[in-house]
């Protein structure tokens with residue numbers, strides 16, 4: 114078997130066999146296939162696609178390329194959650210304590226990000242003192258003791274995906290359905306949970322720009338999980354606006370805490386309630402509507418906030434920030450962008466707001482650069498809102514940036530304002546299970 118034949122086969126639109134897929138993954142992980150050949154195959158896959166069998170076999174090969182976490186020592190059904198990524202997405206910080214406060218253990222591994230804003234672990238690290246690098250033994254022990262843990266990936270999970278993702282990122286091959294599905298699901302399958310809830314984002318701030326594309330990705334991932342014996346539900350949710358009103362690491366923690374206190378923006382509350390309810394449902398806690406009530410009660414009683422405080426303290430962080438005795442600091446400099454005309458906001462180029470936040474310091478634009486946890490964007494208006502000329506649309510918060518002008522331009526032109534009212538867009542656009550697609 115050799116790579117030239119594999120590349121040629123895929124280039125010509127043929128399907129790859131399981132042996133060929135396994136050969137590619139095992140040899141590539143061991144550095145026996147050069148990046149230029151792997152890149153050529155990825156580009157052929159980008160153009161020709163992969164069928165369901167190939168996608169499933171690619172996922173299994175990537176899952177098997179590294180460690181698999183065994184969570185069986187934790188009593189109960191463990192449900193994992195994954196979002197395909199979006200701007201202002203702080204849902205994990207909110208859902209993990211809600212679900213744990215309902216008595217369902219959550220052992221959640223999350224990532225950092227090279228994208229426009231930080232990943233969940235970057236956000237969590239805005240809290241002074243917190244440690245996110247737990248050993249697997251400590252991670253499991255913490256879940257046994259207090260019911261939840263949220264940590265970075267220390268284990269060697271799906272190393273094939275890590276290597277391939279880095280290559281996809283620089284060869285314009287990230288946005289391909291089979292490659293995204295296998296990348297996400299290989300990490301989920303290696304993480305050891307019994308069941309999974311996926312949040313597939315769609316809109317101007319997501320990989321999948323249309324609902325149809327997002328449903329197709331959701332179905333592909335649910336099918337992969339089903340094949341692996343892990344019941345999975347995917348929700349397709351709106352990313353045609355940033356989620357909530359805050360973008361940036363400590364700002365997003367601030368907003369997550371507001372939701373856990375029973376405050377916060379309605380779109381964020383709704384997505385979190387839906388995701389938490391579906392996780393509780395998979396864990397056998399009742400019907401979907403009963404689970405939605407359980408999730409709401411965990412917040413209104415204050416139990417979810419207290420669970421979060423316990424987790425932060427267990428991981429060395431200062432829980433006074435969670436219990437409201439101390440406030441996270443915001444960046445010192447503020448620049449407001451005002452509305453050029455009066456009217457309704459019809460469109461938000463969400464991706465550009467994410468990029469603007471990154472330029473202010475909220476993202477790691479290169480692999481080893483530091484994040485400024487305090488910087489980011491506060492939205493005063495969002496999709497559908499009415500704005501008066503001269504009113505602030507967004508505030509840009511930063512400590513130090515060489516790209517303020519670029520960030521300002523991105524933020525200003527991100528909003529399309531028209532005279533007529535905008536059509537409301539629901540937060541939940543579809544729900545996909547192994548046997549159903551509800552829109």
Ligand code: URA
Nearest residue numbers: 197198292293296297
């Ligand atoms: N997130 C991942 O982990 N992989 C992808 O390919 C896209 C989003």
